[in-house]
Amino acid sequence: MERRRDSHATQTYSFRRGPVEFATFPFREHIILVAVGFPFARALRERAGFGILGQMNIISDSANEVSPAVEPVTLAYEANLLGNIQHALAGLQGFGIMALELMQNADDAGASSLLFDVTDNALIVRNTATFSTCGLTSPRCPWEIEGDSNGIKRCCNFHAISRMGSRSKIHLGSQIGRFGIGFVSVYQITDRPIVRSAGIEMELDPLKGTGTTRVIATTDNTEFELPWALVSTGTRKALNASPTPAGVVELVTEAISEMLTKGLFFLRHLRRVDVCKNGLPIRSVSIERQPDIVTLHIEPGATSERWRLLSRDASDLAVERDIFDDFPTLSELGRSPVVNIAVPLDQETVSGLLYAYLPTEQPSGLPLHINADFFPHPTRRTIVLTGEGHERYWNELLLDTAAKAIADDFDALRDLLGAKRLWALASATYALRDTGSFGSFWTELQVSAKASVSVQTVDSKWCLPAACFLPDLPAAAQSALAQIGSRLLHEDLRPHWTVLSVLGARPLTLPIVIAALEAYQSSQGFGADTPHLQDVWLAVDSLLSQSKNRPDFKQLLTRLKVVPFVLSVDGEPASIQDLWRPEPSVSASVIRRYIPDCPIVHEDVLSFAAISEILDVYELQDFTRDLSQRISDEESARDVIGTDQSHVIDFYSTLTGFRLGDGAANAGSLLANTPMLGTVNGFVSPSRNVDERRNASVHERSLGRQCSDIQRLHQGSPLRDLERQSNA
Numbered sequence: 001m002e003r004r005r006d007s008h009a010t011q012t013y014s015f016r017r018g019p020v021e022f023a024t025f026p027f028r029e030h031i032i033l034v035a036v037g038f039p040f041a042r043a044l045r046e047r048a049g050f051g052i053l054g055q056m057n058i059i060s061d062s063a064n065e066v067s068p069a070v071e072p073v074t075l076a077y078e079a080n081l082l083g084n085i086q087h088a089l090a091g092l093q094g095f096g097i098m099a100l101e102l103m104q105n106a107d108d109a110g111a112s113s114l115l116f117d118v119t120d121n122a123l124i125v126r127n128t129a130t131f132s133t134c135g136l137t138s139p140r141c142p143w144e145i146e147g148d149s150n151g152i153k154r155c156c157n158f159h160a161i162s163r164m165g166s167r168s169k170i171h172l173g174s175q176i177g178r179f180g181i182g183f184v185s186v187y188q189i190t191d192r193p194i195v196r197s198a199g200i201e202m203e204l205d206p207l208k209g210t211g212t213t214r215v216i217a218t219t220d221n222t223e224f225e226l227p228w229a230l231v232s233t234g235t236r237k238a239l240n241a242s243p244t245p246a247g248v249v250e251l252v253t254e255a256i257s258e259m260l261t262k263g264l265f266f267l268r269h270l271r272r273v274d275v276c277k278n279g280l281p282i283r284s285v286s287i288e289r290q291p292d293i294v295t296l297h298i299e300p301g302a303t304s305e306r307w308r309l310l311s312r313d314a315s316d317l318a319v320e321r322d323i324f325d326d327f328p329t330l331s332e333l334g335r336s337p338v339v340n341i342a343v344p345l346d347q348e349t350v351s352g353l354l355y356a357y358l359p360t361e362q363p364s365g366l367p368l369h370i371n372a373d374f375f376p377h378p379t380r381r382t383i384v385l386t387g388e389g390h391e392r393y394w395n396e397l398l399l400d401t402a403a404k405a406i407a408d409d410f411d412a413l414r415d416l417l418g419a420k421r422l423w424a425l426a427s428a429t430y431a432l433r434d435t436g437s438f439g440s441f442w443t444e445l446q447v448s449a450k451a452s453v454s455v456q457t458v459d460s461k462w463c464l465p466a467a468c469f470l471p472d473l474p475a476a477a478q479s480a481l482a483q484i485g486s487r488l489l490h491e492d493l494r495p496h497w498t499v500l501s502v503l504g505a506r507p508l509t510l511p512i513v514i515a516a517l518e519a520y521q522s523s524q525g526f527g528a529d530t531p532h533l534q535d536v537w538l539a540v541d542s543l544l545s546q547s548k549n550r551p552d553f554k555q556l557l558t559r560l561k562v563v564p565f566v567l568s569v570d571g572e573p574a575s576i577q578d579l580w581r582p583e584p585s586v587s588a589s590v591i592r593r594y595i596p597d598c599p600i601v602h603e604d605v606l607s608f609a610a611i612s613e614i615l616d617v618y619e620l621q622d623f624t625r626d627l628s629q630r631i632s633d634e635e636s637a638r639d640v641i642g643t644d645q646s647h648v649i650d651f652y653s654t655l656t657g658f659r660l661g662d663g664a665a666n667a668g669s670l671l672a673n674t675p676m677l678g679t680v681n682g683f684v685s686p687s688r689n690v691d692e693r694r695n696a697s698v699h700e701r702s703l704g705r706q707c708s709d710i711q712r713l714h715q716g717s718p719l720r721d722l723e724r725q726s727n728a
Helices: 040-048 081-090 095-108 157-161 182-188 234-238 248-260 315-321 329-333 390-408 410-431 440-450 475-483 491-502 510-523 533-546 553-561 588-594 609-614 620-630 634-641 645-657 664-672 690-694 698-713 720-727
Strands: 002-005 011-017 020-027 030-036 113-118 122-127 194-197 200-205 210-215 222-227 272-277 280-289 293-299 303-313 338-344 353-356 358-363 369-371 580-582 616-618 677-679 682-684
Touching: 081 182, 095 113, 095 122, 095 182, 095 248, 095 358, 113 248, 157 194, 157 200, 157 210, 248 272, 248 280, 303 390, 315 390, 329 390, 338 390, 338 410, 390 410, 390 440, 410 440, 410 491, 475 533, 510 533, 510 553, 533 609, 553 609, 588 620, 588 645, 620 634, 620 645, 620 664, 634 645, 634 682
Parallel strands: 113 272, 353 369, 580 616
Antiparallel strands: 002 011, 011 020, 020 030, 113 122, 122 222, 194 200, 194 222, 200 210, 272 280, 280 293, 293 303, 303 338, 338 369, 353 358, 677 682
C-alpha cells in the first residue's frame, strides 16, 4: 500500500491487487473505496468483506488513521452436484450409450462376463468383478493419501463412484475410463442407483448428495440395480429430466441388444455379454480373441463375425514429433501408443467408426474401425481434433499411426480382402485427402499402393496400377486382349477408376493395343487357332472407331497394317497391308477364279467396319493389272477365261461388275492390249485390226453387248473404246 496526498490536503491510500488498483478517499465521515477496472461490489467483497453498497468508518477524519486491514478469507471452490450431473447427462443421452459405459466399467474392473437383465421394475447389471474398498471408514478415501495395495494414490471404487468426476483412472493406461462421468448416463432411467459388491450395498442419492452404505452378504460379483424413474420426482426436476418413457423395458432391451456387436471389438477382458428380459435370454455375444482375429459368436441364430486386427505402435512418431517435449503432461497420463484397426472378414463393407476402446459416433470415413487411446470429448461421441491442447495433437498422432498401419499392411489387406474391397478402401482414403486430420490416410496409402501388385485384371491376374488400362470395350473384346497379354482393369474395379488413375492407371488406347499385337506376334504369332481371334478384331475395330480424331492416327495405321493379325480368304494369318477387300459387287471367289493367288481378306474380317475401311479395295485397275500379267497369249487366255461360251460371258460380266474409279483409264489401256476377245481364230486383244475383228465369233458379239452395258452404266467410260472396236 502506498500513501499519497490529494489536492484537499487529506490522506488517500491506494493498493493494487493484480492488475486492479483500489483507492480510498475520505468523504465526510466515511471512506469510499473505488476499484479501477473491476466491479465495485466484487472488489469490496474480495478486499474487505464490504456489502454491495456497504460503507465503513475505516478512517477518522480528525485523526486521519487507517483501521487495521481485514485479512482475506479462502473460500471453497466447489461444484454443484446436481448441476454437473445435469450438464454431463445432456451429452450422454441414449440407452445404447449407457450400455457402453456399463460395459466399460465392467471391462476396466477385469470382468470376464456381463449380464443386462431388463426387468419390469429396474435394469439389473451384473458383472463378474468386484469393487475395491478401503473399508469405508471415513468420508474421504484414505487411499488418496496413502495409496492402494499397489501404491497408487487413488480412491477405492466405492469412494470413486460416489464422487462425480473422481478421475480415479486418469493415470492408469490399463483402464479405459478416464473422465469419471460415464456412470452419470444411468440417470436417464433412474433416480437412485444401487451398487452391491464386496459385501457392501451403496445407494446414491444425488438430490441429497449422499451415498448410503450397508453391509450385505459377500458375493464374487458386482451388481447395479437401476430402478426405473417412472414418475416425476424431486430428482427428475432437479436434473431437468423427464420420467422414463412408456415402454422403457422394450426400448432399453432393444438399445442394449443393438449395441452388443458394436462395442466389443477392442475391450480387453470381457468374453461374454448377455441381455435378458425378466430373466429370459434375448441376446448374447461371446468374444473369441486370437492374436490377429476377433470372432463374435452371436445368439440366437448361431451367427459369427470375424474381424482381422492390425496394430501399430505410435512411439516412433511421438519421438519424431517431440510430442512429449511439447506437452509434458502426456508423459504423466500414461496414454497407450498402440493403435488397432478392425477389418471385417465376413462382411462386404461396414461404416467404420473411431473407437476410444468403446465406439464413438464419429465415422472413420473408411470401411473399418479404428481404435486407440484417443482423447474423446466428454460426451464420448467424438474425439478432440480442434484447439491447441495436447488432446488434439495426441489424437492426430494416433490417426497418422493408423494411416501408416494400413499402408504398411496394404499387400496383406489385398490377400485378406480381395481387389474389390481393397480398392474400396483406397477410394475411401482418397476421399479423405482434404479432410484435415484424416488426410494422412491417403498420403500414406498412395505410396504403398503405387508399388503394390494389387490391381486385378479381367483375367484374374494382378499388376501394378501403372501397368493397368481401363477398357471401353465389350466384355468379349476385353477377354481377348487379355489373352494376348494386355492388362485390363477388372470390371469390379471400374468404380475406383479415379483413384487408380491418380496412381498411374491409364485408359486403353489404340497405341497400347497395337503394342500388344506387336508383342504377341513376336512371341507367339497369330494364326487361325489363336483363341478368341475375332474378339481381338472386335477390340481393334472399336478402338479404330474411337481414334479417328487422333493427330497420330495415320502413323498408328501404318504400324497396325504390318501386323499379321487378320486372316486371308485361305484362313492364313496376314497383315492388312498384304490383303485386298473386294468390291461389294464382285465376290472374292469370282476374283480368285481368274487370279487364284490374289490375297483377299477373309470374309469374317469384313464384318468389322472400321477394319474393313482401312483395307485397300481390289478395284478394276487392280484386276486388269493382274489379269494382263496372267493372259499374255491365246493359250493363257483359254486357261484363264475358258473356251465355253458361258465362261466367256461370265468373264465379261465380271469386268462390268467392277466400279469404274479413278484408275479406269489405265484399266482400259491394259484391257485393250490383253488378248481376251474371243474370235473364230481364237482370243485376240481389242487393239488388233478392226477388219480382223469384223469376223468375230459369237463371243465377240457377246462382248459387244457387255460393252454396251458398260456404256449405259458408266457414261464417258474409257471402256467405250472396247465397245466401238467390238461393234466395228
